[in-house]
Amino acid sequence: MDTFNALAEPNRRRLLEAIRQEPCTVNMLVTRSDLSQPAVSKHLKYLREAKLVVVKPDGQKRWYSLNPNPLKEIEEFLEPYRQLSLNRLDALEQQDSSAIQKLTQIN
Amino acid sequence: MDTFNALAEPNRRRLLEAIRQEPCTVNMLVTRSDLSQPAVSKHLKYLREAKLVVVKPDGQKRWYSLNPNPLKEIEEFLEPYRQLSLNRLDALEQQDSSAIQKLTQIN
DNA sequence: CGTAAATATACCTATATCGTTATATAACTG
DNA sequence: CAGTTATATAACGATATAGGTATATTTACG
Numbered sequence: 001m002d003t004f005n006a007l008a009e010p011n012r013r014r015l016l017e018a019i020r021q022e023p024c025t026v027n028m029l030v031t032r033s034d035l036s037q038p039a040v041s042k043h044l045k046y047l048r049e050a051k052l053v054v055v056k057p058d059g060q061k062r063w064y065s066l067n068p069n070p071l072k073e074i075e076e077f078l079e080p081y082r083q084l085s086l087n088r089l090d091a092l093e094q095q096d097s098s099a100i101q102k103l104t105q106i107n
Numbered sequence: 108m109d110t111f112n113a114l115a116e117p118n119r120r121r122l123l124e125a126i127r128q129e130p131c132t133v134n135m136l137v138t139r140s141d142l143s144q145p146a147v148s149k150h151l152k153y154l155r156e157a158k159l160v161v162v163k164p165d166g167q168k169r170w171y172s173l174n175p176n177p178l179k180e181i182e183e184f185l186e187p188y189r190q191l192s193l194n195r196l197d198a199l200e201q202q203d204s205s206a207i208q209k210l211t212q213i214n
Numbered sequence: 215c216g217t218a219a220a221t222a223t224a225c226c227t228a229t230a231t232c233g234t235t236a237t238a239t240a241a242c243t244g
Numbered sequence: 245c246a247g248t249t250a251t252a253t254a255a256c257g258a259t260a261t262a263g264g265t266a267t268a269t270t271t272a273c274g
Contacts, residue, residue, distance in 0.1 A: 004111075004114055004115045004120075005115045007111055007115075007184070008111045008112045008114075008115040009231090009232085010111075011232090013111075013184065017187075020187060020188065020191075025250080025251090026250070026251055026252090027249090027250065027251085035233085036233075036234070036235090037250085037251075037252090038233085038234075038235085038236095038251090038252080038253080039232080039233060039234080040251095041251060041252055041253080042231090042232085042233085042252090042253090043232095044251095044252095045252085045253095046231090059240095059241060059242070059250090060240065060241045060242065060249065060250045060251070061241095061249095061250065061251085062250080062251065062252095066188075066191070068188045068191040071185060071188050074181065074185060075185065077114070077120065078178060078181060078182065078185075080124075080127060081127065081173075081175045081178050084127075084173070084175040116261090116262080118262090132220080132221090133220070133221055133222090134219090134220065134221085142263085143263075143264065143265085144220085144221075144222090145221090145222080145223080145263085145264075145265080145266095146262080146263060146264080147221095148221060148222055148223080149222090149223090149261090149262080149263085150262095151221095151222095152222085152223095153261090166220090166270095166271060166272070167219065167220045167221070167270065167271040167272065168220065168221085168271095169220080169221065169222095215274100216273100216274095217272100217273085217274090218271100218272080218273080218274100219270100219271080219272075219273095220269100220270085220271080220272095221268100221269080221270080221271100222267100222268080222269075222270095223266105223267080223268070223269090224265105224266085224267075224268090225264100225265090225266085225267100226263100226264085226265085226266105227262100227263090227264090228261100228262085228263090229260100229261085229262080229263105230259100230260085230261080230262095231258100231259085231260080231261100232257105232258085232259080232260095233256105233257095233258090233259105234255100234256085234257090235254105235255090235256090236253105236254085236255085236256105237252100237253080237254075237255100238251100238252080238253070238254085239250100239251080239252075239253090240249100240250085240251085240252100241248100241249080241250080241251100242247105242248080242249070242250095243246100243247085243248080243249095244245105244246090244247090244248100
């Protein structure tokens with residue numbers, strides 16, 4: 001499971017959001033999601049494979065915390081696209097709001 | 108097909124890269140990839156669903172060009188993660204290279 | 215008009231993955 | 245030790261999708 005695929009699943013993004021806010025045990029994530037415990041464990045397995053989380057065992061509990069480093073790959077992919085939409089829209093916003101309508105209704 | 112899933116497929120990312128550089132017809136993309144024509148057409152269908160590309164028919168040709176707007180969703184997702192790794196590593200780089208080793212070997 | 219070119223779609227097989235239930239594996243607790 | 249808690253894994257069915265080949269559809273051209 002690579003970074004892109006790990007982020008492609010909405011439940012996995014939500015789990016990662018929770019872990020980003022603070023390290024979590026599996027049970028904490030089960031409580032905060034509407035997923036079963038095995039489902040959470042499986043998603044965590046994929047997040048581990050993608051190295052987006054690291055685990056620290058503590059007795060029977062496992063503390064999952066974020067490793068944001070792999071996200072750089074996504075950032076690097078997005079980099080060449082940044083100049084395009086965002087700046088282009090920003091520039092338009094300063095002059096012609098009808099042109100923005102035209103552009104944004106594509107999306 | 109949502110934005111995240113559209114980007115999860117490596118061939119699709121490559122097609123998008125090509126389209127980003129200049130608008131392309133299907134045949135151009137077939138030539139520049141190692142995919143069959145139907146495979147390219149299918150990936151383009153998903154990119155269209157995700158609204159990452161727009162098509163302009165021109166005779167029998169279809170010109171595919173980039174619509175970067177949906178990428179904002181990815182940017183917004185990444186936003187809260189930006190402060191974490193990148194800045195943290197940048198800060199470390201300026202003082203202690205062994206600490207960087209420890210951090211980066213997680214990844 | 216008949217053929218070729220450009221693209222899309224249908225159909226098939228293989229593989230991945232989602233979620234669930236049941237079960238295994240440790241580690242605590244009394 | 246017995247039972248419970250925390251987590252992981254196995255096994256299963258359902259669904260999605262990747263790729264290929266064959267074919268349909270539309271447009272161009274002589």
